[in-house]
Amino acid sequence: MNKVRLTLGLFLFQINMSYAGWVSGGGQVVRDGNNPWFLENTQVVKYCITSSKEFSNLPTPVENLVEQSLKYWKEEFNYSLRHSPGFEFGKIKIATQTFFKVDCDENPDLALQFGVLNELQEQFLGDPKKFIGIAVRTDYDEVNLKAKGFIYFSPDSGPLRYLGEHLKDNAWHLGYGGYLKRLVIHELGHVFGISHTEDGRIMAEGYPEELIRKPLDNFPDIWNTGLSMEGFFKYKNSLNFSNLCGLIIVTDEKPKKQAQNLTDEHKFLGLTKEPSCVFFDNLNYRQKFVAKVHYELNDPLVPIGEFNIDYSKTIAWPARSNEVVKLRLNPKQTVFHYSGDPHDLLPVAIRVVEVYGGSYHTYDGKIRKPIRANVSPSKIEIFGAYHDKVLKVY
Ligand SMILES: [Zn+2]
Numbered sequence: 497m498n499k500v501r502l503t504l505g506l507f508l509f510q511i512n513m514s515y516a517g518w519v520s521g522g523g524q525v526v527r528d529g530n531n532p533w534f535l536e537n538t539q540v541v542k543y544c545i546t547s548s549k550e551f552s553n554l555p556t557p558v559e560n561l562v563e564q565s566l567k568y569w570k571e572e573f574n575y576s577l578r579h580s581p582g583f584e585f586g587k588i589k590i591a592t593q594t595f596f597k598v599d600c601d602e603n604p605d606l607a608l609q610f611g612v613l614n615e616l617q618e619q620f621l622g623d624p625k626k627f628i629g630i631a632v633r634t635d636y637d638e639v640n641l642k643a644k645g646f647i648y649f650s651p652d653s654g655p656l657r658y659l660g661e662h663l664k665d666n667a668w669h670l671g672y673g674g675y676l677k678r679l680v681i682h683e684l685g686h687v688f689g690i691s692h693t694e695d696g697r698i699m700a701e702g703y704p705e706e707l708i709r710k711p712l713d714n715f716p717d718i719w720n721t722g723l724s725m726e727g728f729f730k731y732k733n734s735l736n737f738s739n740l741c742g743l744i745i746v747t748d749e750k751p752k753k754q755a756q757n758l759t760d761e762h763k764f765l766g767l768t769k770e771p772s773c774v775f776f777d778n779l780n781y782r783q784k785f786v787a788k789v790h791y792e793l794n795d796p797l798v799p800i801g802e803f804n805i806d807y808s809k810t811i812a813w814p815a816r817s818n819e820v821v822k823l824r825l826n827p828k829q830t831v832f833h834y835s836g837d838p839h840d841l842l843p844v845a846i847r848v849v850e851v852y853g854g855s856y857h858t859y860d861g862k863i864r865k866p867i868r869a870n871v872s873p874s875k876i877e878i879f880g881a882y883h884d885k886v887l888k889v890y
Contacts, residue, residue, distance in 0.1 A: 515616060515619070515620045515634070517634070517635065517636065518620055518632055518633065518634050518645075519632070519633045519636075520630055520631060520632045520633070527824060527826070528636065528638070528823075528824040528825075528826055529633070530689060530691055530822065530824075531636075531641065531643070531689055531822075531823050531824060532590050532687075532688050532689030532821060532823065532844070533605070533606070533633060533642070533643035533644075533645065533687045533688070533689070534590075534593050534605070534642055534643070534687075534688075535588065535590075535641050535642070535823075535831060536588065536589050536592050537640060537641070537642075537831050538593055538605075538640070538642050539592075539593060539594065540593060540594050540595075540596055541593045541594070541595050541596065541605045541606060542596050542597075542598045542602065542603075542604040542605050542606070543562075543595055543596070543597055543598070543604050543605065543606040543607070543608060544597065544598050544599060544600035544602070544604040544606075544607050544608070545558055545559055545562060545597065545600075545607075545608045545609075545610070546600050546607070546608075546609050546610065546612045547609075547610035547611060547612060548610060548611030548612050548651060548654070548656070549611075549654075550610075550611050550651030550652065550653050550654045550656070550657075551610040551611055551649075551651060551668065553669065554668060554669060554673050554676065555669065555670075555671065555672045555673040556672055556673035556676075556677070556723065558608070558610050558676070558680075559597075561673060561676055561677045561680050562608055562680055564677060564723065565677060565680040565681045565684050566591075566595050566684065568681055568725055569590075569591045569681070569684055569685065569688055569728075570591045570592075571730075572591075572727060572728045572729045572730060573589065573590045573591040573592075573688070573729065573845065574729075574730075575727070575729040575730035576590070576729040576820075576821075576845035576846060576847065588823065588844045590688050590689060590821060590844065590845055591688050604644075605642070605643070605644050605645075606644070606645060606646070606647070606687065607645075607646040607647070608646070608647050608649070608680075609646055609647065609648050609649065610649045610651070611649065611650065611651040611654070611656055612648075613648060617632070617646065617648065620632065621648065623659075624648060624650060624656060625650060625656055625657065625658055625659045626659055627648065627650055627658070628649075628650055628658045628663075628679060628704040628705060628708065629647065629648065629649045629650065629679045629680075629682065629683045629704055630647070630648050630683070631645065631646075631647045631683045631684075631686040631687055632645050632646055632647070632648070633645040634646065638826050638828045638829060639828050639829060639830050640829075640830070640831060641825075641829050641831050643687075645687070647680075647683045647684070647687070649676070649679060649680070649683070651668070652664075652665065652666045652667045652668040652669065652708075653665065653666055658708075660705075662709055662710055663705070663708050663709060663710065664708045664709070664710050667707075667708040671722060672722055672723050673723065674722045674723050675707055675708055677723055677725075678698060678703075678704075678707055678725070679704050679707065681698060681725065682698055682699060682703055682704055685698070685699050685728070688821065689821040689822070689823070689844065689845070690728075690820050690821055690845075691820060691821075691822070693818065693820060693847075695872070697726070697728075698725075698726070698728060699728065699820070728847070729845070729847055758770060760882045760883070760885060760887055761882075761887050761888075761889050762774075763882055764856075764865070764880050764882040764887055764889055765787055765800060765801060765856075765858070765889065766800060766801055766858040766860070766862060766863040767789065767800065769791060770791075771789045771790060771791055772790045772791055772792055772795075773789070773790040774787060774788070774789050774790075775787075775788055776788070776803075776890055782805070782871070782876060783804060783805050783807065784802055784803065784804050784805075785802060785803040785805075785876075785878070785890060786799050786801075786802045786803075787799070787800050787801050787802065787803070788800065799859060800858055800859060800860075801856060801857055801858035801859055801863065802856070802857065802859075803854060803855070803856045803867055803869075803878055803889075803890065804854050804855055804856075805852050805853075805854040805867075805869040805871070805876070805878075806852060806853050806854045806855070807852055809852055809853035809854070810850065810851070810852055810853075811851040811852060811853055811868060818846065818847040818848070818849065818872070819843035819844075819845075819846050819847075820845055820846070820847050821843075821844040821845035822841045822842060822843055822844060823841070823842045823844045824838070824839070824840070824841055824842070825838055825840070825842065826838055847872065848872070849870050849871065849872040850870075850871050850872075851868060851869065851870055851871070852868070852869045852871060853866065853867070853868060853869075854866070854867045854868070854869055854878075855867060856878075856880060856889075865880055865881070866880070866881075867879060867880045867889070868880075876890070877890065878890035
């Protein structure tokens, strides 16, 4: 669920009898409210698409964006670590269904509504302009563990435009349509049962808002509007870091030219002069990162050193995993033989963060230091020590 300025708590108070049982995705756990809408016993999902005139003339039509987004999750879920708590299906699999597009008057399981709401839906949302996008489960079959619902996407112009001066105008029409695709992926993520993550990436609560936030003065736009996506369960380096100079670490907190002192991160990297900007090129897939420096913005880039992650050197602690999809089985369900407590929240899809060792060395040969790298599907974080202080250096 993505609201521009509204807490879930506030808006749950507005629920009345006519839409009792409606649950919006990604918010607080409401019993089985965060269950995936479909499990393996559902083989075909009928979905429909409606759109208002504000969604016409898109760089990529909504039908294609929806198809690509469904494909994205089907592929990604292949890479999730799945739990197998003794169900008859063995491991529970998500996003295995065939998605079949129908007309919206054919009572589909899932309606994707671009700028279109019926009266009841509008009443439920209160002011739909407060949402950039929202997935709402309107019906849940507790026996077959199958949901129905709709996803609403706010238009980027017109009377129902998402609220907020800080948000881009016409965001859905920019580039190749990558902003809207990312929003569709986020909301479909909730349909597949993914709760909000804390990593600032595609399933983070604030992601849709950040996605279309107007860039601050002269800052390059952090999201490209292309259609290729980073992975969620599987690490894919699709971000072009060289476009992010000035946004990634080290100098991004301080206005340029103002800081006189080198930060500990700069010193870790072996810099002796205040840089205007430091960025990292990810070479050799995800193993080697070259730190490059602009001392003055218009000067040539100077490679100063490189990080090498040693994937043979697993550090067991503090490896973390992230249970991003959980399932609650109510006593009425007949899909699984489960003898455990029906209130158990069962981990279904797990995203793993692995921790590896490695090293950083400067090209002048003066510095060689150990590093630790947290590698998760959506990002790599590198930590190093400087004077007994652990620093996040990438
Ligand atoms: Zn959300």
